[in-house]
Amino acid sequence: MTSSLRRLTSADCPRLRQFWIERWGGEEVILRGNIYRPEQLEGFVLKEENEWVGLITLFIKDKECEVTSLDSLREGQGIGTQLIRKSIEEARARSCNRLFLITTNDNLHALGFYQKRGFEIVTIYRGAVNESRKRKPSIPLIGMDGIPLRDEIELEIKL
Ligand SMILES: CC(C)(COP(=O)(O)OP(=O)(O)OC[C@H]1O[C@@H](n2cnc3c(N)ncnc32)[C@H](O)[C@@H]1OP(=O)(O)O)[C@@H](O)C(=O)NCCC(=O)NCCS
Numbered sequence: 360m361t362s363s364l365r366r367l368t369s370a371d372c373p374r375l376r377q378f379w380i381e382r383w384g385g386e387e388v389i390l391r392g393n394i395y396r397p398e399q400l401e402g403f404v405l406k407e408e409n410e411w412v413g414l415i416t417l418f419i420k421d422k423e424c425e426v427t428s429l430d431s432l433r434e435g436q437g438i439g440t441q442l443i444r445k446s447i448e449e450a451r452a453r454s455c456n457r458l459f460l461i462t463t464n465d466n467l468h469a470l471g472f473y474q475k476r477g478f479e480i481v482t483i484y485r486g487a488v489n490e491s492r493k494r495k496p497s498i499p500l501i502g503m504d505g506i507p508l509r510d511e512i513e514l515e516i517k518l
Contacts (some may be wrong), residue, residue, distance in 0.1 A: 360407050364405045364441065367403065372398050375397040377483070384498065395418060403442060413431050413441070415428070423459065424457070446458060456457060460515075463515065464488075488509050
């Protein structure tokens with residue numbers, strides 16, 4: 360099957376909103392108390408036929424590039440790796456000093472995935488998810504593998 364990787368455009372906003380609702384329980388993402396909405400973001404989408412099989416969204420500001428979401432709908436086939444590589448390329452091309460992201464304390468798979476791809480843990484924001492939940496009640500109390508969902512963990516790659 361042929362797949363194509365392309366940059367997100369403003370025309371993708373409605374679909375991105377729907378994608379986030381399905382994957383992340385709402386049309387906004389809250390990270391370190393900051394609220395991110397689809398219309399503020401850049402990113403890349405990997406399509407197979409007309410289906411989105413991978414999506415990475417980015418927020419670039421002050422020479423820093425933040426990954427605000429990463430989703431692979433066909434795990435274990437290299438999609439996540441491809442999207443991270445593309446984002447590193449983009450961050451470098453835009454003269455960013457670092458590429459960073461937040462994941463949560465329950466997401467052991469993502470913690471492993473990122474560290475294997477060169478990210479290092481830089482900060483743990485204890486209780487940050489509990490704070491975000493006040494604004495976005497759809498964030499569950501119990502996360503992946505039955506782990507209480509509480510903290511945000513920041514990882515980065517220096518560029
Ligand atoms: C984390 C996530 C994005 C990874 O995406 P992915 O597409 O599965 O990532 P990849 O396929 O590139 O890599 C996953 C594993 O598959 C293996 N793999 C990649 N291509 C492969 C292939 N062609 N054949 C066999 N295995 C392969 C990789 O070696 C990798 O294993 P490793 O991490 O032990 O090295 C995905 O699991 C996901 O969407 N999770 C849910 C959302 C989420 O948690 N997002 C991150 C929030 S911060």
